[in-house]
Amino acid sequence: MSTRIAFLKGHGTENDFVIVPDPENALELSAAAVAALCDRRAGIGGDGLLHVVRSAAHPEARAMADEAEWFMDYRNGDGSVAEMCGNGVRVFARYLQHAGHVGEGDLAIATRGGVKTVHIAKDGDITVGMGRAVLPEGDVTVAVGERGWPARNVNMGNPHAVAFVADLADAGSLFAAPSFVPEAAYPDGVNVEFVVDRGPRHVAMRVHERGVGETRSCGTGACAVAVAAARRDGVDPRDTGLPVTYTVDLPGGTLVITEQPDGRIEMTGPAVIVAEGAIEAEWLENALG
Numbered sequence: 001m002s003t004r005i006a007f008l009k010g011h012g013t014e015n016d017f018v019i020v021p022d023p024e025n026a027l028e029l030s031a032a033a034v035a036a037l038c039d040r041r042a043g044i045g046g047d048g049l050l051h052v053v054r055s056a057a058h059p060e061a062r063a064m065a066d067e068a069e070w071f072m073d074y075r076n077g078d079g080s081v082a083e084m085c086g087n088g089v090r091v092f093a094r095y096l097q098h099a100g101h102v103g104e105g106d107l108a109i110a111t112r113g114g115v116k117t118v119h120i121a122k123d124g125d126i127t128v129g130m131g132r133a134v135l136p137e138g139d140v141t142v143a144v145g146e147r148g149w150p151a152r153n154v155n156m157g158n159p160h161a162v163a164f165v166a167d168l169a170d171a172g173s174l175f176a177a178p179s180f181v182p183e184a185a186y187p188d189g190v191n192v193e194f195v196v197d198r199g200p201r202h203v204a205m206r207v208h209e210r211g212v213g214e215t216r217s218c219g220t221g222a223c224a225v226a227v228a229a230a231r232r233d234g235v236d237p238r239d240t241g242l243p244v245t246y247t248v249d250l251p252g253g254t255l256v257i258t259e260q261p262d263g264r265i266e267m268t269g270p271a272v273i274v275a276e277g278a279i280e281a282e283w284l285e286n287a288l289g
Contacts, residue, residue: 014252031079086219113157216252
């Protein structure tokens with residue numbers, strides 16, 4: 001390991017990430033190392049880590065290398081591996097632009113949830129093609145303490161349970177993961193969104209992200225919420241033949257989600273690079289010791 005490891009810090013609607021550029025996949029980032037870097041008191045701090053690798057250099061992404069030069073090797077703040085992170089994709093794209101790898105316009109980014117299409121607009125916003133939602137059959141209930149709510153099961157490449165509530169405070173602190181039944185619905189855990197209405201096609205949400213806790217924003221969660229709201233409101237674009245757009249307010253900002261009649265979902269929002277520097281290898285080794 002070199003004496004210093006380059007890093008950046010960025011966020012998308014205050015969903016924040018440690019960014020570690022490693023084009024040739026030379027670093028061994030264990031779960032413990034990621035958790036140490038994401039620690040907000042003893043490390044750099046972040047909801048997750050974006051490991052920036054060329055697709056051809058990573059065994060999980062080589063099959064996508066012809067479509068996407070870069071692979072987002074995303075890790076949750078506890079070090080666990082995740083399939084996708086919508087805000088993370090926007091910040092990943094902003095990093096590629098910041099580093100001079102790409103310019104304004106369209107690009108493709110490989111993720112464990114497949115190749116995602118991205119557009120970097122002149123005004124700074126970034127739109128990510130989030131793929132299509134899958135809505136598994138079966139009833140799901142989520143609970144906080146003694147209170148429970150029916151939830152819509154939505155998979156955006158990662159699992160979500162969307163519950164519409166009267167007040168966002170009903171979700172409690174969200175330090176601990178809400179419980180859910182049936183357990184078989186989410187064998188690997190689930191991201192849980194609590195949602196209230198703000199106006200026509202305008203909602204607000206809070207989210208508990210598995211492996212992290214409550215976060216200021218969740219891109220795939222905002223997409224899942226928009227899909228669930230459209231079904232609840234009777235404006236499923238697959239039935240109406242018309243695109244539907246929802247504005248989704250999160251604690252860290254606002255995302256705009258559009259679902260097309262063919263099921264494709266687009267998410268638009270900001271992404272910011274905050275700082276860059278170097279991790280001392282000695283600190284990392286001591287943190288892991």
